[in-house]
Amino acid sequence: MRFASGSDTNVCMVSGPSTRQRLLEAAPELFARSGYRGASVRDICDAARANPGAVSYHFGSKRQLYRAVLRRAADEVAAAVEDRLPGNAPPSPAEAAAAVSAAFAHLRHAFRLLLRDLADGGDGAVESFAPLLRSAMDHVLEERGIDHDPSARNATIEAVLRSMAPVFFLLAAWPVLHRALELPDDAMEEWIQRLT
DSSP states (O other): OEEEEOSSOEEEEOOOOOHHHHHHHHHHHHHHHHHHHHSOHHHHHHHHTOOTTHHHHHHSSHHHHHHHHHHHHHHHHHHHHHHHSOSSSOOOHHHHHHHHHHHHHHTHHHHHHHHHHHHTTOSHHHHHHHHHHHHHHHHHHHHTTOTTOHHHHHHHHHHHHHHHHHHHHHHHHHHHHHHHTTOOTTOHHHHHHHHO
């Protein structure tokens, strides 16, 4: 916040988000809804209240903006997972899966970006989210002292997949399930907690 002095009064001038920040906030919804190819630079800049040259200036290209959006979504999911893991004991596979699932449920835009990129045959989501999931799995295996035991590793991965699969299905199918089963708007997170 800056203060500009006038002759008789002090005027408080609040700086808003930077153009780069506005682009990063506007682009995820457009990429999730229309995909990389369908979201135009003009639409993103219009939503961000920015000059069409801003994408090129701040990111170099639309592809680089897209990668930045995916990395940012993955970072948000990683932070949300960390917040949901038990702090004083090694997490069980079910706790790790629940933390990842809850993070994706809480950050639906990240999950929508992931699904859209996968549906469009892109690899940006894989590049952004695979390290997050690998790191979470390595953390669970290391904390439980089974990182060098192949059979324990496979059993842990199976437990995580069993826990996550129904939740990821629920997240992916939520618009259909919500309408078909006449579920309340805010019921998704409750169902995710029940499943995990």
